[in-house]
Amino acid sequence: MELDPERLVGGADAVRAVFEGLPIMLAGLDGPELVIVAANAAYRTAMGREQLVGLTPWEAFPDIVGQQTIEMVYRVYRTGRPESGVEWRVQFDRHATGEGVVEAYFDFTTAPRLDDKGNVVGVVLFAHDVTDRVRQRQTAERKAAEAERRYAEAREVITALQRQLLPPGLPVLPSVRIAGSYLLADGADASGGDWFDAVPLADGRVGLVVGDVVGHGVAASAAMGRLRAVLRDRLEETGDVRTAVAAVDRMARRGRDTHAATVCVVVLDQGGDFEYCTAGHPPPLVAGAGQARYVPLSGGGPLGTGSTHAVATDRLDPGDVLLLYSDGIVERPGREPAASSVELAQVLADAVADTGYRTPGLPAVERATALTLEMMIRTTGHADDITLLAAQRVAPVDPLHLTLPGDLEVVRAVRRALLAWLVELGAGEQDVVALQHAVVELVTNAVEHSRPDRADGTITLDAALAADGVLRISVTDDGRWLRRCSTTDQDFHLDHGLGLAMAGGLADELHIARTTHGTTATLHRELSRPARLLTADQVTSGAPAGGGEPGLLLVLDQPQTEDNRVALDGPLDVTTGAQLTAELDRLTLGGSHELTVDLTGVTHVASVAVAILHRAVERGERNRAPLWLYAPAGSVADHVLTLVSLEHDRG
Known part of the structure; x- marks a missing residue:
């Protein structure tokens, strides 16, 4: 006896009422184009759109292209395998509510919809808006900041060792902007052998390095530190890729812990040409104009294996981003390396073009190392350390030149102008704070101790960033060196020179030149920006933790x-x-x-x-x-x- 479908699932009106009233977000999509054929009230409200039926995801949600959500829906249709996400961060425009662009978090599952013969005919999506839950947790995490700080101080020695062996910062240079991220593998033996470095060279070129030593733990970290030190030394001394790689290759032959390490070394000049060597390491990526390409492997196997390491050349156009990376971002759980390499290129291209998350003011190199990392591991997690190092050719910032009247009113103007200029350079926060303090001390000292002889006397400030990443700032007055008025000699001696001492303490070098025509104080400071050294929970709350249980061989x-x-x-x-x-x-x-x-x-x-x-x-x-x-x-x-x-x- 054939049963009446209405007796099994209810009449159309009843089913529609139940579907519309469910508190969970539900949507159904049909056919290869995945046209939306059903979307309940909870789904429409959460997404801030009333008119969805009859549209494809690309048409309905053009503002989330590049965030890997629409891409997942089509992948589920192609593969026939369901996929889920937990606390995925999504940015979109809630048109219907008038809120504009919002950021929300969702738990969801996307599953194939089958006909009675088992063929995939569409996709069904059900989701839950967990933004309140995520925000509450974030608030609790902020309140627990002090406890986390104490925990960080007590972290395992092995992680502290890793951070000590890696460079504390990346140089700030006139024609190249550099950023880096290092994501530690999970587990008690987390510290690994990945490393990165950026080495300013005397002739204005810059050396870029990403390497990988076999294994994890203290031995791998120590081996990494030795290779990094030798490679940096040879690059600084010679500026030659072949010589530097040959030096670490000889070193790798002498020890089991350095044997078979891989390294990619690039030397980039200010005109955009670069030499590189991929000694058993994945090839660099170049991204720009919405697309990315891998440069050819230069040839040669890992260090210490007897390979001959060739050097190749390529070019980086203005605005393009060059990405060096370790194999941890390609060899992720559940992904074939070839497909993962294609995915990396597309994700990098989207990040550089800023077509995914809206990140106003974030430089392309920062997007290349931060967003690329988040997008790549959010669906797979990671089983190994991941290192990303990005460089972009940029137009040099003009030197700063200020000519100001010789009175204390100029101090505020100097601070504002210097801050704006340093931010444009891309200087790190510590450098900005130190330089503002030091320069204000020099200007104040010029006003108080070297009062101009004439009513139209001036103070001049000149600042420029050299090709080696050293910032040089000079403050010049055109007055005589005068003893400040004090009630006692003791007051004078306690105060005299304190400003210069403070400025000197905040600079790498401080030089004072006095003549009959005035005084010039010049300070030098090497600029750097911190690289991101991360753990998985600092990248994105939506990525699975780690790569799962180890498989059997x-x-x-x-x-x-x-x-x-x-x-x-x-x-x-x-x-x-x-x-x-x-x-x-x-x-x-x-x-x-x-x-x-x-x-x-x-x-x-x-x-x-x-x-x-x-x-x-x-x-x-x-x-x-x-x-x-x-x-x-x-x-x-x-x-x-x-x-x-x-x-x-x-x-």
């Missing part, structure tokens, strides 16, 4: 083959490195027998595994018992082994 014998052959299935990472080493020793009888390793089923190849495979291949060559690696074209292992120039059969 299966070693499968293949007795049906003629040669000695095994297949590996699962992740090759820090959690399975010891197992991989032990199995290779067992299967090759300590490197004395040939072995073919099939990597088709490998789901992840971390740097620790690359080092193990490199050592095993080298041992086999020495013993005339080769270790053959097989990784079919397009596989995870093929992507990584090609990147690090580890020879393998692609089928």
Whole structure:
């Protein structure tokens, strides 16, 4: 007996009333274009739009393009797999309420809608506005700031070591703006071997470095610190990419903890041309005009593996952003490396073009390192450290020149003008505060102690940022050095020179030149901006925490083959490195027998595994018992082994 559908689900009017009155946000979309065919009152109210039916998501919500929400809906239709998000931050315009652009947080699930034959015919979305919950938590977090500060002071020594070994800041330069982010992997052994550096060179060029040492923990951090110090020293001394890479390559050959480290080194000149070397490291990205491209690999494998490291050249146009990164942002849980690389390029292009979140006043390099990080890990989490270093060619800011009357009324004007100029330069907050104090002291000192002889006497301030990132500010008066009027000599000696002492303490250098025509005080300070050193909860509240439980590595014998052959299935990472080493020793009888390793089923190849495979291949060559690696074209292992120039059969 066939049942009446109305007896099962109710009549159309009743179903519509229930659907419309549900407190949860619901919407249904049909067909390949995903036209909205249903949206209940809760959904329309939350999104601030009354007219949605008949529109595609692109037409209904053009203001959230680039925030990875619409993209997810179409991906669910293509793949047939549901996807969910927790506390996703979304910026959009609530037209109907007149609120304008708002920022809200949502928990949601997007699922495919199937016909009676199991074919995907549309998508259903249900969501809950959790903005109040998120705001309450944020308020509680602000109230707990003091407790968090005390906790931060008691953090594990290993994290403190990581922060000490990385550069405290990135240089502020006239023609290049630089920003960086470092996201620590989760877990008790969080400190890793990623590092970054930006090195101003004497001729106006700048060296940019991102590297990755095998493993995690104190040993990896210490190895990273040694490589970084050598590389920085050689770049400062020679300014030559080839020489600098050769130096760290020699060092990597001498120690197991530095063996198979990877590094990308770029030297960028003020005209936009740059030389670079990718020693087993992912290639840099160049983004501009709404698109991004990978520069070609220069060639050569990881450090200390006997590879020859070539140097290549490319060009950065004005306004373009150059991004160096570690493989943690590409090798994310649940993402194929090739697809993840494409995703990184698109997300970077959107961030640089500012087509996603509205970030007025945030420089493109800051968006490239902050928003790119947030967008990439929000759906997958991360299993390894992630380092991003971005540089953008910018037009130099004109030097500051002020000619002012020699009285104390000029102090306020100097402070305002200097603040505006330093902000335009991109100076960090600490530099701004220090320089404002120092310059005001010099101006005050000029007025009080070097009173101009003439009624039309002046004080002149000149400030310019040199190509090496050193700011030079001079304050000149045209008066005589006069002893201040004091009631006693003791008062004079206590006060005399205090302003200069304060200015000197706030500068790297302070020089005073006195002549019969006046006095000039010149201070030097190297400018820098802090890089972001983050943990996962500081990036975005919507990203899953960490990469999940470590997978199992299966070693499968293949007795049906003629040669000695095994297949590996699962992740090759820090959690399975010891197992991989032990199995290779067992299967090759300590490197004395040939072995073919099939990597088709490998789901992840971390740097620790690359080092193990490199050592095993080298041992086999020495013993005339080769270790053959097989990784079919397009596989995870093929992507990584090609990147690090580890020879393998692609089928």
